[in-house]
Amino acid sequence: MSLPPVPRASLPLRTALLAALLGPAADAASGPSPLVKAEQLQGRAETLTGGRWVPLRVPATVTAGLRTGGDGAVWTTLRNGTTGKLLLGPSSRLRVTGGRAELQEGRFLLLGPLSLTALGQPVTLxxxxxxxxxxxxxxxxxxxxxxxxARVxxxxxxxxxxxxxxxxxxxGRVTAFREEEAPxxxxxxxxxxxxxxxxxxxxxxxxxxGTRTVARVGATLDPGTRLSTGAGAWAEVGFLGGGYLRLQxxxxxxxxxxxxAGTTTLGLLRGQAWNVVRSGAGQPALVGSTLRGSAFAVxxxxxxxxxxVFAAATGNRATPLPNSALDAQAQTPLVLRLDPVSSPARSLVLGVTTQPGAAVSALVGSRVLxxxxxAGQPGRFQLAGASLPEGEARVEVRADWRGQRRTRRVTVVVDRTAPTLTGLRAEREGRLLRVTGxxxxxGTAQTRAGRLTLTLRLGTDTQTRRVAVGPDGASVLDLPLPAPPEGTPVRVTVRDEAGNEAYAVLP
Structure with a gap:
């Protein structure tokens, strides 16, 4: 007696049996795409692995849970038939069940197409x-x-x-919604x-x-300050370290x-802004407030x-840039030429040539001058006689113009101490008059050895000598001169390199 034939399993049943036998090994071999994957991280975040929360390292597949710290944000990719994006804001948490993301607590930004649950309620974008x-x-x-x-x-x-x-x-109550002023x-x-x-x-x-005023050129955008434009208006904003934006x-x-430290962030609350770049550096880029969750370095x-997850759109023929004249100015490299600086000097005197309209200043220690x-000389700037403490001063000259900065540095010796004349004597020796002292x-001795200008006036006759002083600032004087007629006054004047002067009259 023959046994009845054993029926062959259908194709779906065979596939199910094979998957059950191979288990996880079959999934690994087939290489399915992860359903929830953390792509980008800012600040602190943790992922739930093996029942423990561990620091997140991106990119990483999220198999159980994900949470962010008070300064954290994570962009994730969700694949569930379609591919969407999800941004976890600070202090937020989700869990993953069966490869499906469930939002549990915090703040989230969703970009469709995607499907997930929020507190157990299905959400489809x-x-x-x-x-x-x-x-x-x-x-x-x-x-x-x-x-x-969306469907919720x-x-x-x-x-x-x-x-x-x-x-x-x-x-399930539906209400009107309007974004707050600073999402x-x-x-x-x-x-x-x-x-x-x-x-x-x-x-x-x-x-x-809380006070609104008309924006003036040169106004600083301090933390907490808002800049806004009306219909048909624009405003140009520059960073001192380079970078130039036009708010539309x-x-x-x-x-x-x-x-x-040393950086400023501008949050685009509404509208659009162009990034104008230097000539040859690439296309200007347009950033809109719809590029939510994005950050750029300027x-x-x-x-x-x-x-x-967004790229900035670039300008092209279909989207011409407005204000091309100012664009051309912004693309011009900033130049800064510093005139030779007198040193030693009684005060700081500077002359500068740069672009007209630039903001030019001198930084000396914590002082900004x-x-x-x-007047009548576009691009020329000057500082006339700024008083500084005596001694050596390191000066940084800055020019800021449309998001560009140039600097020049110079060291200046400030000296307001007049030279001294001590032990002066004028004695006749035959036909000679010997002047000693x-x-x-x-002032010069504080910084370096220098030279003094010595002038001797004998009646109507004047003689000038250059006298070197040593590191101690002193020089011994012993000058033989033709003797003038008896009773002729002798005036001795000494002047240092900064212009400080002293004199004495000898009988």
């Missing part, structure tokens, strides 16, 4: 859509759509949302040195401490201290993206 989730921040538990459309299901009821709408995750994910542009207003057109305003019409930015060679434009220049 359309391609190109942007949304934010505030979970427990200020008592809020909501999902708000910033651009495009609360308690089994699906609700379709569009830009400007928010839904409460707990109740945490606003695009950030960081440059070296302080930022200041370089040029304006139309209604441009500075707001500081109906736009606003705010200044904060940068992430590193320099004379253009923008460099340091954080975020502004140089004034010379000691010359001393204490």
């Amino acid at each position: 359309d391609a190109g859509a942007q949304a934010r989730a505030d979970l427990g921040v200020g008592g809020l538990k909501r999902v708000a759509v910033l651009a495009g459309g 299901t609360v308690a089994g009821k699906a609700t379709r949302l569009k830009a400007g709408q928010a839904i409460a995750v707990g109740t 945490w994910y606003a695009p950030r542009l960081t440059g070296t040195g302080r930022a200041s207003v370089q040029a304006t057109r139309g209604p441009v305003y500075l707001t500081a401490g 019409e109906n736009s606003e930015l705010t200044a904060t201290a940068g992430p590193e 320099g004379v060679t253009g923008l460099r993206k340091t954080f975020g 502004p140089l004034a434009p010379v 000691t010359l001393r220049d204490l």
Whole structure:
């Protein structure tokens, strides 16, 4: 008696059996794409691995959980049929279950297309859509759509949302939504040195401490200051260390201290800004407030993206840059020529040639001495007689112009101490008059050996000699001169290199 034939398993069943037999090894061999992957990190963040929270190192696959510190932010990629992006803000947390991300606490920025859950409620974003989730921040538990459309299901009821709408995750109540004035994910542009207003057109305003004033050229954008433009207006902002931006019409930015010492960050709250670069350094780049969660470094060679998933759009024929005349000026390299500086000198006198409209100053220790434009001479600046303490002074001359800075350094000896004449005598020896004594220049002795100008006037006859002094500032005088008629007064004058003078009259 023959046994009945054993039926062959169908293809789906065989596949399932094979996967069950091979288990994790089969998954590893097939190499599936990670469902949640941390791509970029700023500040501190941790990932849950083996039941323990460990410091995050990117790139990394997130298999169980992810959380950020008070200064942390993490861009992640979510793959679940489609590929979207998720930004975890500071003090935020998510978990991963079955490869699906669930937002648990904190602040999040969502970029579609993606699908996830927020406090257990399904959220699906359309391609190109942007949304934010505030979970427990200020008592809020909501999902708000910033651009495009989304579907959020609360308690089994699906609700379709569009830009400007928010839904409460707990109740499903839909309300109108408007972004606050300074969202945490606003695009950030960081440059070296302080930022200041370089040029304006139309209604441009500075707001500081709740007071709004008309923005003036040269105004510094201190931390907490806002710069805004109205319809048809623009404002140009430059960083001292290089880098130049033009804030377009109906736009606003705010200044904060940068992430590193000596830097300034400008957050683009609304509108757009051009980054104007030096000639030959590349295309100008346009940054819009819709580039949420992005950060850029600003320099004379253009923008460099340091954080975020967006690239800055560049100018082209389809998007012509406005204000081409000022663009050409901004692309011109800054020059700074310093006139020869007198030293030793009684005071600091400087002459400078640079671009007209530049801000020129001299830094001496902690003192900042502004140089004034010379009337009728565009590009000429001067400092006339600034008083400094006696001794050696190191001077740094700076010129700032449209986001560029040039410096020149010089050392100046300041001397306001007059030389002294001691032990002077005039004695006749036959047909000669011998003048003897000691010359001393204490001012020169403080810094270096120098030379004195000695002038002897015998009636109407005048003789001038150059006398060297040693490191101690002293020189012994012994001069034989033709003897003048009896009763002729003898005047001895000594002058140092800084112009300080002393004299004595001998009988």
